[in-house]
Amino acid sequence: MAKDNKKMVEQITSMEEDFTQWYTDVVKKAELMDYSSIKGCMIFRPYGYAIWENIQKGLDARFKELGHENVYMPMFIPESLLTKEKDHVEGFAPECAWVTVGGENKLTERLAVRPTSETLFCEHFRDVIHSYRDLPKLYNQWCSVVRWEKTTRPFLRTSEFLWQEGHTMHETEDEARAETLQMLKVYEEFYLNALAIPAVTGRKTEKEKFAGAEETYTIEPMMHNGVALQGGTSHFFGDGFARAFDITYTARDNQVRYPFQTSWGVSTRMIGAIIMCHGDDNGLILPPAIAPIQVALIPIAQHKEGVLDRAAALRDQLKAAGLRVKLDDGDQSTGWKFSQYEMKGVPVRLELGPKDIENNSCVLVSRVTREKKFVSLDNVIEEVEAMLAQVHSELVERARRNLSEKMTTATTHEEFLDAAENKPGFIKAMWCGDSACEEQLKDETGGVKSRCIPFVEDHLSDVCVCCGKKAKHMVVWGRQY
């Protein structure tokens, strides 16, 4: 029996042994997704989709609080529209999926399945923006986009992925720049307070910028193994698209002017970040704010008189307090249920058995520490809420520690190469501002790239870690998914 138990637990490969396999095991065992018959596309299973719905709810409320409105654009983009902005099309055309036939007939112009919707928004903005009174336009859309990726991984990179894309138009450059930074702050706050993920934020270098953007800002969380994930981006476009699409308005000074534009997005990749940031060898660990089930209520000896009734009453009580609870009265063994909800990353488990009922108590177990706490049923709601809050702060604390432990500095070329080779994580190093040095470092290290120029830069030295010329910025470097 003991041997069998062991085998069951070993269904998840340990992180230490093979992080990639661990990741795949977790997404499957936690029932987040399944592979589909379409290459690179995945099926969101109910539990995985529920996480996305909670992320949506949290972000959507934040966007709306700041005055944004949701819209929906078509999923097809005529080739002529997509190609209006030169840099943009060069960035995206190579990975577009094209529709060339409609019904029985070949189309006169092929249609791209949207890889991103800047061009569609611009076409529309051209029609609805005429006066400063029409500005700002603060639009957002929740949709899926398609990018024909060569290699794909569940949640991290799929050919079709779900996301939100905000697109805004403003009277002034200052206002648009402020919007760009504001939305990055929203992402940063959401990552921290909802996903329990602290992250590095900053500006992308010229080389890493979004196709067509003047500035790209990014949030870069670090995964458990030290690898970065571009977790969200916010772009300032200047008036480049406005000029390309001939979007003009009559300003307060009665002059015809071009508006200034931003766009910003996060995707279901966030779920990948949650998995790789918080998970452990027993499976997923979900931050309480977005966990579809916050409390797994497991009745003990449920066949005994009164146990299920009492458990159901407790469930209703917790639900009434606004908690997301699942009472599992299935006939699987208790141990099986424990394992099941651990794999699925439910933050708090509540055990209720005959002895507890007799004592007017129950047992709470934290998914992070596995610590058992015996609490009175009289104040169970407060206790559960406290444990959920504790799980959140422990996840933040753990992730913060990982981030700082895996952050190294390099002041010389040798140090940089050594860190890239031997120390998984981020590297802080000075940089001259030349893309050639980024290219060289990437080649020498086999994939370490600039993540961003953080908002607060340390002065590590006067010279570029690569070429030795005068340094312009401190850059955070790392490998990425």
Place this chain on the structure above:
RNA sequence: CGGGGUGUGGCGCAGUUGGUAGCGCGCGACGUUUGGGACGUCGAUGCCGCAGGUUCGAAUCCUGUCACUCCGACCA
């Protein structure tokens, strides 16, 4: 797009010198269990990725093809 790997019940796999498919898990019924992945009995489930070929006979040999997956280059 380059390099590797794998395709056999839902999942993980075995299948010898070619002889007509098996194991574990899971699934269903019943019974016993029930505070860390329970046990017994019975039962159901296969276009052996696909298409050709060789052969009396192919999961097995040959050719082609498709898919998935991992590692690189490209990207949220």
